Amino acid sequence: MEKTLRISKIRDGTVIDHVPSGKGIRVIGVLGVHEDVNYTVSVAIHVPSNKMGFKDVIKIENRFLDRNELDMISLIAPNATISIIRNYEISEKFQVDLPSRLVGVIKCKNQNCITNTHEPVESEFEIVSKHPLVIRCVYCERTMGERDIFS
């Protein structure tokens, strides 16, 4: 247990814990949090952690994550823990799971790739390496690293 609770409890929503320190902002980026959203997001950066030294923690009120969002988070924070909060209680807790293939989540960098044309083909990537992160398009074989994926 952490000694101090940095962010107040939320009634309903999602807590993303054990995000590597410094990656919290990137997680916020892939979740598409911007000024027009109708929910509250709290980010604690550089929180002391027994397990990790330091970590980032994100709390999102009244919002739950879909499969694609969890896949994106797993790319940034492979050991992140997701807690679903309902009525102040943890109703579900699990670790993100980096899938072996990412379908329809990421856009291929290759403009000529079939997934970027008008063909009804969903993007699909296989994971080449987790550390550092490298993925490869199964259609055009373009490889992409963390910087390509999240820019």
Ligand SMILES: [Zn+2]
């Ligand atoms: Zn491609």
